[in-house]
Amino acid sequence: xxxxxxxxxxxxxxxxxxxxxxxxxxxxxxxxxxxxxxxxxxxxxxxxxxxxxxxxxxxxxxxxxxxxxxxxxxxxxxxxxxxxxxxxxxxxxxxxxxxxxxxxxxxxxxxxxxxxxxxxxxxxxxxxxxxxxxxxxxxxxxxxxxxxxxxxxxxxxxxxxxxxxxxxxxxxxxxxxxxxxxxxxxxxxxxxxxxxxxxxxxxxxxxxxxxxxxxxxxxxxxxxxxxxxxxxxxxxxxxxxxxxxxxxxxxxxxxxxxxxxxxxxxxxxxxxxxxxxxxxxxxxxxxxxxxxxxxxxxxxxxxxxxxxxxxxxxxxxxxxxxxxxxxxxxxxxxxxxxxxxxxxxxxxxxxxxxxxxxxxxxxxxxxxxxxxxxxxxxxxxxxxxxxxxxxxxxxxxxxxxxxxxxxxxxxxxxxxxxxxxxxxxxxxxxxxxxxxxxxxxxxxxxxx
Amino acid sequence: xxxxxxxxxxxxxxxxxxxxxxxxxxxxxxxxxxxxxxxxxxxxxxxxxxxxxxxxxxxxxxxxxxxxxxxxxxxxxxxxxxxxxxxxxx
Numbered sequence: 012x013x014x015x016x017x018x019x020x021x022x023x024x025x026x027x028x029x030x031x032x033x034x035x036x037x038x039x040x041x042x043x044x045x046x047x048x049x050x051x052x053x054x055x056x057x058x059x060x061x062x063x064x065x066x067x068x069x070x071x072x073x074x075x076x077x078x079x080x081x082x083x084x085x086x087x088x089x090x091x092x093x094x095x096x097x098x099x100x101x102x103x104x105x106x107x108x109x110x111x112x113x114x115x116x117x118x119x120x121x122x123x124x125x126x127x128x129x130x131x132x133x134x135x136x137x138x139x140x141x142x143x144x145x146x147x148x149x150x151x152x153x154x155x156x157x158x159x160x161x162x163x164x165x166x167x168x169x170x171x172x173x174x175x176x177x178x179x180x181x182x183x184x185x186x187x188x189x190x191x192x193x194x195x196x197x198x199x200x201x202x203x204x205x206x207x208x209x210x211x212x213x214x215x216x217x218x219x220x221x222x223x224x225x226x227x228x229x230x231x232x233x234x235x236x237x238x239x240x241x242x243x244x245x246x247x248x249x250x251x252x253x254x255x256x257x258x259x260x261x262x263x264x265x266x267x268x269x270x271x272x273x274x275x276x277x278x279x280x281x282x283x284x285x286x287x288x289x290x291x292x293x294x295x296x297x298x299x300x301x302x303x304x305x306x307x308x309x310x311x312x313x314x315x316x317x318x319x320x321x322x323x324x325x326x327x328x329x330x331x332x333x334x335x336x337x338x339x340x341x342x343x344x345x346x347x348x349x350x351x352x353x354x355x356x357x358x359x360x361x362x363x364x365x366x367x368x369x370x371x372x373x374x375x376x377x378x379x380x381x382x383x384x385x386x387x388x389x390x391x392x393x394x395x396x397x398x399x400x401x402x403x404x405x406x407x408x409x410x411x412x413x414x415x416x417x418x419x420x421x422x423x424x425x426x427x428x429x430x431x432x433x434x435x436x437x438x439x440x441x442x443x444x445x446x447x448x449x450x451x452x453x454x455x456x457x458x459x
Numbered sequence: 460x461x462x463x464x465x466x467x468x469x470x471x472x473x474x475x476x477x478x479x480x481x482x483x484x485x486x487x488x489x490x491x492x493x494x495x496x497x498x499x500x501x502x503x504x505x506x507x508x509x510x511x512x513x514x515x516x517x518x519x520x521x522x523x524x525x526x527x528x529x530x531x532x533x534x535x536x537x538x539x540x541x542x543x544x545x546x547x548x549x
Contacts, residue, residue, distance in 0.1 A: 047514065059468045059544045064503045064514040066546035167548055221548035222518060226541070229467050238547045273549020326526045339516070339523065341546045 039075040039097055043067040043242060054100075056159045056234070058241050066341075067242050069100035077290050082261055092147055092250040098286055099250075100243045105154040109140040109182050111147055112250050116258045116407070121375040126388060127395040130405040132264070133372070134255060137380055141202065142413035144276065145175035148247035152236035153179040155243040161234035163188055167224040169217050169272065169334045170199035171381075171412045176236055177208035188233060190220050196333060198416050216328060218339045241275070248276040252283025255407055256293050263293050266400050268391050269409035270383040271302035271311050271357060272335040274342030276411070281349045300355040301399060302346055303390030305330035305382075309359035311343045315351065320344040331362045331420050332382040334412060356399045360389035366423035368392075369414060373421070374438065379414035387411070461534045463493055464541040472499030481540075486517060487530035489540055504542070516545045 042051045047065025058067050080097040088094040090113035093104040116132045123131035139146040149172070156164050164180040165188040166172045173189045180187035189203045193212035203210050213220045221238075228235045236244045256263055263284055271277050281300050288295035304312045307330030310322050325338035340346070350357050365385035372388055373379045380387075387408050394400045414421065422429035433439030435455050444450045460480040465473050473479055481496070483489035490511065494501045506512050510530070517524045518541040524532045534540065 058546065059466075059514075061468055061471070062502065064468065064512055064544060066514070066544075217548075218523070219521070222516075222521070222523075222541075222543060225466075225543045225547055226464075237549055241547060275549045324523060324525055326523075337549060339545075339548075341548055344513075 037072065037075050039072050040100060040102070041070045041072050044070040056155075056161070056239055058239050069242055069246060071098065071286075073286070073289055080290065080292075082257075082292060085257065092150060092247065095250055095253045098253065098283075099151060100246045101151060101154045101158075105150075105157065105183070107183050108150050108154065109146060109178060111139055111150045112254060114138055114254065116255065117376060117378060119372070119376050119408075122372055122388075125371055125375070126392040128391060128400055128406050129403050131391070132255075132259075132405070132407045133376065133378060134251060134407055134409045135378055136251070136409065136411050137378065137384070137413035139175075141171075141174040141178040141206075142416060143171035143175060143381075144248065144251065144409070144411040145171045146178070147250050148244040148275070149175040149179045149236050151247040152234070152240040152244035153183050153185075155240055156185065156234035156236075157183050159234065161185070161232065163231075163233040165224070165228070165231075165233040165235045166190065166237055167217070167221040167235065168195075168199075168203075169336055170195055170416060171334050171383075172237065173199055173203035173208070173210070174206070174416075177203040177206035180208065181206045185234075190224050190227075192217055192220055192333075196417055196419075198418060199333075202416065216326075217337050218324070221337075221339075237273075237275075245275040245279050248279040249283030249286065251276070251409060252280045253287065256284065256287050261293050263287075263296060263298050264407045265297075265404040266299045266301060266355070266394070266406045267409070268301040268303065268387055268394065268406060270335055270387050270390075270411060271304050271340070271346055272337045272383075273340045274302075274311065274346035276409075277302050278342050278345045278349055280409070281353070298353060299399060300349050300353045301390055301394040302350060302355070302357040303360050303383075303386040303393075304357060305332035305335050305365065305386055306359040306361045308332070308336045308338055309357075310338060311340055311346050312357040312359040314343065315347050315357040320347045322347075331417075331423060332365060332386055333417070334381060334383045335386060354399065356394050356397055358390040358393035358397075360386045360393065363424045364389040364392075366420055369421045372410075373414065378410065380410040381412035381414050381417040382420045383412055384410040384414070385420065460536060461489055461538045461540060463489060464539060466543055468544070469500055469503055469542070472497050472503075483534060485530065485534055486519060486524050486532045486540065489534050490517070490530070514545045516543050517541070518543065 045060035048063040076097040092112035119131040136144040166176040187208035308328035322343035328336035368388035369385040481492040
């Protein structure tokens, strides 16, 4: 069997044609608009509406965008997120940036039957520069951070963002301060350290870290990618939608399934598809949006199940899925809206199911996601059982981070925690064998 | 009197003050007292139903008041109430 992998076109040169065309046109970025009250202000290093305290978001003139953005113009540009420049909240592609995006869609026809679905694509975002989708968001934030002239790039991280922020800061030449819960997975801590970041462990949950960072951002003026740069940062996740549509030949799937932590990615992917429809780049057809949360930290799934958009925060998350362990998700109510209005769902996934899903996708498709990917695949199966995913649906699952970041997760639920030595024909770690053919043959015959 | 820490977005309404001393025995009373002395804060802090604006999180001595007794959480003389935007993180 041949595994089908779809990748966006990689021919042609640079996105400069778009940048120069955009600079000659009226402004496509019209300012920052409060999502709650609609008040608009000029683009600045700001994230809170001064009138109502609601979230500020960057607004676009899609008429101006349409003047230079077409299927054809995109096809002529180099791979990466900047090929969609007109729909990103920067004036031009930055001079220095990591090669982010244009990740493939993998046709998962071996995994699909185990989840009960007919057609399944995996958006393989494990292969971004720092091995997660966070590179998309941080690339935008870092570009804006340079424009705003902040003295340092910083973040409050559940793990993936730590590496992404540290890598982007290295690329643009800014110091990086990465705040993490002190008990984060060691691989994620080492990853951020490798890029030269100052990593600050905090004795508390992610929500404690986030609250502290809000105060630190006020006092230091550092550019926190997911706090005072959040209106720009969040927009980077829209490129997941653009790439999926382009890779599918400018059409949309029936169902998108992705992980939910703060909800910023989930809601921006939905918006990305909406923008493509408004621009006429894809035919407008319904997409159901399904989210996955770890059952041990599922405030959004709980709200969705209860039919409310009031999110009751989880004080002490209890899950191996550290990348989704946000008890107080900023965009939680908007995630509920997207799921409800699209006919989707938000599914709470037990850790054992997550671990099994990681093992299954790795052994059946050759793709090794971190825990959030396991949650996402668990959500595919759960949404199918619930009837949200139907016969014949084409499903795209977002695998947003690499399994090398959470190496212990796949062992959960294995006999003896995965320490049992493998026999011939079994997957697993064989016993140490002397370097002789007779010793190997003895093991092969079951004598050792 | 307890101390309320004001985020930069709201400091216009407090004349630039970062820390404001406010009397009150509960979080609700402290916020009401803050709004009484700085009426410009009402639109940002108080929802039409009288509850705390959903885009504001209140932390008493670094603990989210929703994990305590919400607006009815008792406030002591030496306590610090921090008001922060809800839309952050992730």
